[in-house]
Amino acid sequence: MTTIGILGAGQLGRMLALAGYRLGMNFRFFDPAADSSAGQLAPHIAAAYDDWAALEKFAHGLDVVTYEFENIPVETARFLEKFVPVYPPSAALEKSQDRLVEKSFFRSLGVPTPPFAEVNSRADLDNAVRVVGIPSVLKTRRMGYDGKGQVVISAESEVEPAWEKLKGTPLILESFILFDRELSLIGARNQAGHVVFYPLAENTHQDGILRRTVAPAHRRPQTGSLITYRQTSQSLAEVYMRGLMQSLNYVGVLALELFQAGDQLYANEMAPRVHNSGHWTIDGAVTSQFENHVRALAGLPLGSGHPLGVSAMLNLIGKIPDVASILDVDGAHLHVYGKSPRPGRKVGHVTVLAGTHDEIFHKIEELEELVGK
Numbered sequence: 001m002t003t004i005g006i007l008g009a010g011q012l013g014r015m016l017a018l019a020g021y022r023l024g025m026n027f028r029f030f031d032p033a034a035d036s037s038a039g040q041l042a043p044h045i046a047a048a049y050d051d052w053a054a055l056e057k058f059a060h061g062l063d064v065v066t067y068e069f070e071n072i073p074v075e076t077a078r079f080l081e082k083f084v085p086v087y088p089p090s091a092a093l094e095k096s097q098d099r100l101v102e103k104s105f106f107r108s109l110g111v112p113t114p115p116f117a118e119v120n121s122r123a124d125l126d127n128a129v130r131v132v133g134i135p136s137v138l139k140t141r142r143m144g145y146d147g148k149g150q151v152v153i154s155a156e157s158e159v160e161p162a163w164e165k166l167k168g169t170p171l172i173l174e175s176f177i178l179f180d181r182e183l184s185l186i187g188a189r190n191q192a193g194h195v196v197f198y199p200l201a202e203n204t205h206q207d208g209i210l211r212r213t214v215a216p217a218h219r220r221p222q223t224g225s226l227i228t229y230r231q232t233s234q235s236l237a238e239v240y241m242r243g244l245m246q247s248l249n250y251v252g253v254l255a256l257e258l259f260q261a262g263d264q265l266y267a268n269e270m271a272p273r274v275h276n277s278g279h280w281t282i283d284g285a286v287t288s289q290f291e292n293h294v295r296a297l298a299g300l301p302l303g304s305g306h307p308l309g310v311s312a313m314l315n316l317i318g319k320i321p322d323v324a325s326i327l328d329v330d331g332a333h334l335h336v337y338g339k340s341p342r343p344g345r346k347v348g349h350v351t352v353l354a355g356t357h358d359e360i361f362h363k364i365e366e367l368e369e370l371v372g373k
Helices: 011-021 052-059 074-080 090-096 099-108 122-132 156-166 226-248 289-297 323-327 357-371
Strands: 003-007 026-030 064-067 116-119 136-140 150-153 171-175 181-189 195-197 201-206 209-215 252-261 264-271 310-317 332-336 346-354
Touching: 003 011, 003 074, 011 026, 011 289, 026 052, 052 074, 064 074, 064 289, 074 090, 090 099, 090 226, 090 264, 099 116, 099 171, 099 264, 116 122, 122 136, 122 156, 122 171, 136 156, 150 156, 181 226, 181 289, 195 226, 209 357, 226 252, 226 264, 252 289, 310 357, 323 332, 323 357, 346 357
Parallel strands: 003 026, 003 064
Antiparallel strands: 116 171, 136 150, 136 171, 181 195, 181 201, 181 252, 201 209, 209 310, 252 264, 310 346, 332 346
16 A cells, blocks of 8 residues: 655645545555645644654655645755655656746746746846847746735836846846736646646636636637647647656656747746646546656556536635535536635635636636636
8 A cells, every 4th residue: 555745735735636546545644734735634744844754754664755835945855865756756846846947847847838038137037038029027036826925017117117126136138928828737747757737727717726727729810720720739738747747757647837828838837746736637537647657756657638518727826715506507517626715815616617708707707706707
């Protein structure tokens, strides 16, 4: 029976455990927060990520360690690698934590990105603006998520305020891509090198937070057929992800966030973990991203990522809506994370299934009236 240790004990760790329990696996969590939601499901060591004694105790008896978010210190993963295999590998964790390193890595493998430039001083920023252009986005290289740590620059007059807001930490300036849509690809690779992909999902953000995912992505471009557009985008995204996985000798689930402009895909960032835009797979795919992640960790065959229809996922931000009203929507499934509600906090999500995209958007409208847009 495989025992998996998870660094981080939030909702992603919780859903990994729920998937793994079905396969007879055991879990143990490590997270500085004593009141974590995943700690409701399995033993939880509450200690700092640089508490080496606590980490060694955590590792004892584990078969493998994984992590639920990419801001785990790389040193923590490398320390644990002395005692137990850690997947995804620490190299993936390291590259995903620094936007400049990450985008340079993409470019080295032929994965297109928006134009970017390193910024360490006010003079660097002026030069970067000349090279990258406006509109652009000034971002911290590390620790930003859900829209934090970044400022859009739409005019020359906004350069100085952006600098004043973010100066004092290493930065990167990226061109603002006028994209048609935001996409994400979820894939899984096991220890034998077998890879499974899910269909591209289309994501809608508000205030930097993912609000809605629809899978498979569906929109028609200005020219060209729907089928060609969908197949070309899927195939191209899979080529990019295969290259990333092979380069890193990757094991586990990987998410690649993309901007699509016409027929071109630009990589925004990767997440070496299960991903919010893949939550629809719990109810809408043959095998969920969470089950495939724990299968990969345990050296088991991967399951199919084939969709069971058309799915949508709506994040619940700040509050849990009336449960009965949600469940009264045909095809809807509610997932609550066991977290105390507060503004801006992801406390759950709703998935809904349908047979067509027309049907799914009718259900999305109905659900958005209940959960709030």
